[in-house]
Amino acid sequence: xxxxxxxxxxxxxxxxxxxxxxxxxxxxxxxxxxxxxxxxxxxxxxxxxxxxxxxxxxxxxxxxxxxxxxxxxxxxxxxxxxxxxxxxxxxxxxxxxxxxxxxxxxxxxxxxxxxxxxxxxxxxxxxxxxxxxxxxxxxxxxxxxxxxxxxxxxxxxxxxxxxxxxxxxxxxxxxxxxxxxxxxxxxxxxxxxxxxxxxxxxxxxxxxxxxxxxxxxxxxxxxxxxxxxxxxxxxxxxxxxxxxxxxxxx
Amino acid sequence: xxxxxxxxxxxxxxxxxxxxxxxxxxxxxxxxxxxxxxxxxxxxxxxxxxxxxxxxxxxxxxxxxxxxxxxxxxxxxxxxxxxxxxxxxxxxxxxxxxxxxxxxxxxxxxxxxxxxxxxxxxxxxxxxxxxxxxxxxxxxxxxxxxxxxxxxxxxxxxxxxxxxxxxxxxxxxxxxxxxxxxxxxxxxxxxxxxxxxxxxxxxxxxxxxxxxxxxxxxxxxxxxxxxxxxxxxxxxxxxxx
Numbered sequence: 219x220x221x222x223x224x225x226x227x228x229x230x231x232x233x234x235x236x237x238x239x240x241x242x243x244x245x246x247x248x249x250x251x252x253x254x255x256x257x258x259x260x261x262x263x264x265x266x267x268x269x270x271x272x273x274x275x276x277x278x279x280x281x282x283x284x285x286x287x288x289x290x291x292x293x294x295x296x297x298x299x300x301x302x303x304x305x306x307x308x309x310x311x312x313x314x315x316x317x318x319x320x321x322x323x324x325x326x327x328x329x330x331x332x333x334x335x336x337x338x339x340x341x342x343x344x345x346x347x348x349x350x351x352x353x354x355x356x357x358x359x360x361x362x363x364x365x366x367x368x369x370x371x372x373x374x375x376x377x378x379x380x381x382x383x384x385x386x387x388x389x390x391x392x393x394x395x396x397x398x399x400x401x402x403x404x405x406x407x408x409x410x411x412x413x414x415x416x417x418x419x420x421x422x423x424x425x426x427x428x429x430x431x432x433x434x435x436x437x438x439x440x441x442x443x444x445x446x447x448x449x450x451x452x453x454x455x456x457x458x459x460x461x462x463x464x465x466x467x468x
Numbered sequence: 469x470x471x472x473x474x475x476x477x478x479x480x481x482x483x484x485x486x487x488x489x490x491x492x493x494x495x496x497x498x499x500x501x502x503x504x505x506x507x508x509x510x511x512x513x514x515x516x517x518x519x520x521x522x523x524x525x526x527x528x529x530x531x532x533x534x535x536x537x538x539x540x541x542x543x544x545x546x547x548x549x550x551x552x553x554x555x556x557x558x559x560x561x562x563x564x565x566x567x568x569x570x571x572x573x574x575x576x577x578x579x580x581x582x583x584x585x586x587x588x589x590x591x592x593x594x595x596x597x598x599x600x601x602x603x604x605x606x607x608x609x610x611x612x613x614x615x616x617x618x619x620x621x622x623x624x625x626x627x628x629x630x631x632x633x634x635x636x637x638x639x640x641x642x643x644x645x646x647x648x649x650x651x652x653x654x655x656x657x658x659x660x661x662x663x664x665x666x667x668x669x670x671x672x673x674x675x676x677x678x679x680x681x682x683x684x685x686x687x688x689x690x691x692x693x694x695x696x697x698x699x700x701x702x703x704x705x706x707x708x709x
Contacts, residue, residue: 301638301684302677303645306656310677313669401536408538412649419540426544432552435545439537446536 241433248425248434255421256441258335262407262417266342267350267400273343274350279380281355292351299348304406307345312337312413338410346403353395357388390461397453401446408442418442472671475662483662483672490658491679497654498641501576505583505640506633512584513591527588534585539578539643546578547571547650575647583640590632594625627698634691641683655679 232249236242277295280288299307315322315331322328330336361384369379389396411420422438425431478484515527534542550569558565598621606616648656659676663669 298677298681302680303642303656305645305648306659306673306677306680309656309660310670310673313663314673317668317670405536405538408540409646411540419538422541423544426548432545432549435541435548438541439533439545442538442541443533443536 241431244425244429244431244433245437248421248429251416251421251425252418252437252441255416255418256445258415259404259407259417259419259445262335262338262342262410262415263400263403265339266407267346267403269339269343270346270350273347274354277347277351278354278358281351282358283376296348296351299345300352304341304345305409305412308338308341308409308413311341334413334415335410338407338413338415342403342407342410345406346399349399349402350396353392353399354388356395357390357392358384360391361387390464393457393460394453397449397456400453401449404442404445404449472668475666475668475671476675483658483666486658486662487655487672487675487679490653490655493653494641494644494655495683497572497575497579497644497647497652498637500572501579501583501640501644502637504576504580505636506587508580508584509587510591512588513595516588516592517595531585531588534581535589539582540646540649542582543575543578543646543650546581547574550574550577571647571650571652574650575644575652579640579643579647582643583636586639587633587636590629590636591625593632594629595621597628598624627702630691630695630698634688634695637687637691638684641687642680645680 228249232242232246235245277292280292281296284292311331312334315337319328322331331340365383365387366379369383374382407417408419410417411423414420416424418438418441422434425434474482476482476484476487478488512527512530515523516531518524537545547569551567554567554569555565558567602620602624603616606620611619644654645656648654648660651657655676659672663672666672
């Protein structure tokens with residue numbers, strides 16, 4: 219029952235697509251693969267941005283509160299990952315891991331690095347953590363020193379000051395740049411296709427190499443634009459909601 | 469360790485000269501793209517600021533598309549699309565003619581479009597930061613619209629736009645690595661070739677990363693100087709009077 223409904227919906231969709239002048243045959247052949255590609259892209263983006271967000275917090279705090287060593291490690295880390303192309307980083311980790319196969323097997327990590335998808339997520343995570351660290355650091359350092367002093371005067375511990383006073387405000391300041399970083403990651407995730415991951419871009423390249431029809435690139439373009447546009451809209455709503463206390467003053 | 473360093477030597481057994489040539493091509497590509505991207509970006513910014521609704525809509529669409537698409541996808545569309553388009557056009561004149569699009573030009577075109585889309589936003593913000601009175605004063609002095617832009621608006625716009633444009637430049641330099649995918653012998657591809665022969669991916673890709681890092685550091689040194697120069701007429705509150 220459900221299957222036949224789905225099949226009919228699919229036929230209707232294909233009919234609509236051919237009615238607006240697209241190649242329905244091609245879409246029939248590759249349409250589902252494209253959906254799979256979108257799913258892989260979304261996994262790549264959300265895993266790496268999510269884990270990157272967790273990593274960026276200690277990095278940012280090390281940069282502000284840490285001693286000389288912690289500060290310079292955090293600085294060097296984000297300088298390296300922001301100053302080199304993501305493609306080079308991906309190659310470094312994906313192909314580099316292959317070179318250290320034996321030691322990685324010995325410590326039981328080879329299963330992870332053997333898979334191109336894992337390597338892509340790993341690289342993207344390290345990369346976005348560096349960018350998010352800078353956004354967060356900028357957010358914290360944009361706050362007036364009175365915020366910390368106020369917290370101290372109320373007898374809050376350093377942890378409490380961060381958790382209840384500084385970080386909520388820093389994330390509010392950094393909300394827009396963090397949204398931009400999410401969009402950048404959606405776009406950059408296309409790089410995973412170069413190391414054999416079948417994300418949206420990978421599927422598109424596969425379909426193009428078989429059909430030699432430019433149209434598949436236009437589908438991919440439309441789908442990427444759609445994803446970016448959705449994030450942009452969601453972020454506008456988020457910003458209006460989370461920063462509503464500032465709306466009056468604008 | 470010494471063995472690895474020997475792999476970087478210049479000459480027949482080392483990859484130093486190949487990688488240096490690739491690095492040079494990367495710089496060439498970025499520097500060639502720069503004027504086109506910025507000129508188009510400025511034009512798009514002016515279109516966004518214009519009175520005509522159609523021009524504004526066209527400019528907005530342009531930025532939405534090229535800021536939203538992955539750079540890799542833009543590159544493929546320009547490269548393969550250009551190839552097909554030109555071949556089709558050529559086919560009208562000569563039966564069965566095909567045209568190979570030069571990869572370097574395709575790279576410049578694709579990166580230029582992306583750079584234009586991003587820099588147009590910077591130019592637009594800078595354009596709006598120049599007070600309207602400046603234009604009015606230029607008009608009152610009898611300057612033509614073109615001269616008013618060239619002599620009055622642009623020098624002030626430049627100062628405000630420079631930090632944003634520096635950012636665009638840094639991103640551009642990293643994006644050039646993508647052209648290696650359409651077989652341009654840039655730094656990334658030469659490195660990949662060296663890796664294919666020597667089976668030392670970690671070492672060579674690390675070297676490539678460090679070269680890109682070096683470019684970033686060198687650019688930021690130059691750009692800081694340029695910003696100081698652009699700001700030389702400006703006095704700020706605080707500091708030494």
